[in-house]
Amino acid sequence: MSTPAGTERPARRRPVLVAYCVLAAVGGAFFLGSFAYPWTNPEDGTIGAGALPRVAGLLMFVLSLALIRQETGTGSVLEGDGHVAETAEHTPEEARRIRAKLLVVTLTMAATALLIPVLGMLPALTVMTLFLTAVVERLPLPRAAAVSAGVFGVSYLLFIVVLQVPLPFGLFDATTWSVL
Structure with missing residues (x-):
């Protein structure tokens, strides 16, 4: 695919390509x-526990492959896409803060994944949201707590009440306490 004369083809961004590959791996x-x-469910024929991760994983995998193809073929720097690159506009201190923030978010997501078996899905996501909004985004604590409570409430209504998806409850699972 060639670009018209006089127009500059967007550069392929290696970090974006790596991110799309990671998303494809997670989806897979x-x-x-x-x-x-x-x-x-064998008992009543309703949607089972494998339906949501199978459909979501497949969609994430396919869309990630499409994004990988787009990035390798034409690049994807668009107006307002959140492209962060070290330019003359960023001081070395700003670039360092951007990289540090990305590292903290990545480590927070990994820690959340490790907390899910202990706390359960919804409490772990709530704690992650509270941390990211209060510490990383520096929202005032009452607002961060309200956002986290909202995430918990909406997630509970969507997954537990409406979709009836069996989520891991960790220590909050009644079967864990019935064994003791």
């Missing part, structure tokens, strides 16, 4: 991991 892992759970 969710898709493959979903086969450990049934597509439907």
Whole structure:
């Protein structure tokens, strides 16, 4: 695919390409991991625990492949896409803060994944949201707590009440306490 004369082709961004590859790997892992759970519940034929991660994982994998293709073929620097590059406009201190913030967010997501078996899905996501909004985005604590409570409430209503998706409850699971 060639670009018209006089127009500059956007450069491929290696960090964006790596991010798309990571998303493809995560989507593929969710898709493959979903086969450990049934597509439907054998008792009543309703949607099983494997349906959501299978569909979401497959969609994430396919869309990531499309984004990888776009990035390798034409690049994707668009107005307002959040492109962060070290330019003359960024001081070395700003560039360092940007990299540090990305590292903190990445480590927070990894820590959240490790907390899910202990706390359960919804409490772990709530704690992650509270940390990211209060510490990383520096929102006032009452606002960060309100955002986190909202995330918990909406997630509970969506996944538990409406979709009836069985989520891991960690220490809050009644079966854990019934064994003791």
